[in-house]
Amino acid sequence: MQILYIANLRLPTEKAYGIQVAKMCEAFASSVKVELVAPYRKNKIKDDFFDYYSIKRNFKFKTIWAPDFYLPGKLDKVAFGIKNFISALLLCFYALMHRSDIIYTRDEWSAYFLSFFKKNIIFEAHKFSSNRKIFYKKFKHANLKIVVISNGLKRDFVSFGFQENNLL
Secondary structure, rough: OEEEOOOOOOOOOOOOOHHHHHHHHHHHHOOOOEEEEEEEEOOOOOOHHHHOOOOOOOOOOEEEEOOOOOOOOOOHHHHHHHHHHHHOOOOOOOOHOOOOEEEEEEOHHHHHHHOOOOOOOEEEEEEOHHHHHHHHHHHHHHOOOEEEEEEEHHHHHHHHOOOOHEEE
16 A cells, blocks of 8 residues: 655654644555645755654655745735745645555645545645635545544544544
8 A cells, every 4th residue: 555645845844733643654654655745845854854853764755846936025925825825836746647546635725636536545634714614615526534643633524524434
């Protein structure tokens, strides 16, 4: 079995999500073949990904080309949104070109785009927002499997109409 973990994030990072993604891949790779793929981002951290997180080299880590630009001041939020959207598309193209039994992601855009083509997607939810209903409606329609990080999130997804057997 092979898991493709799509991380539409800057890696490595000093932020908590980085260690969570790294440790999840390390844990998955103790049982199955794992590839973690992320978009290229300028990074002040020059350490090797595996050394930075002090994890086993038991999975593959790959970055793919993606646009990386910044705009001054408040326009940088616009730049972030554009980069995130384009990177999600590029990561999805990568996923479509590579065979995997499971595609795992915590990125809503990537899960959304892939849900039009694939049925083997698992989305890891870290929040529930009424502003994200377009994603959740598609996820529910596509019968995506959802991993939630709390019982409160599980209740939110069930209240939205997700089947409990699709939530972990």
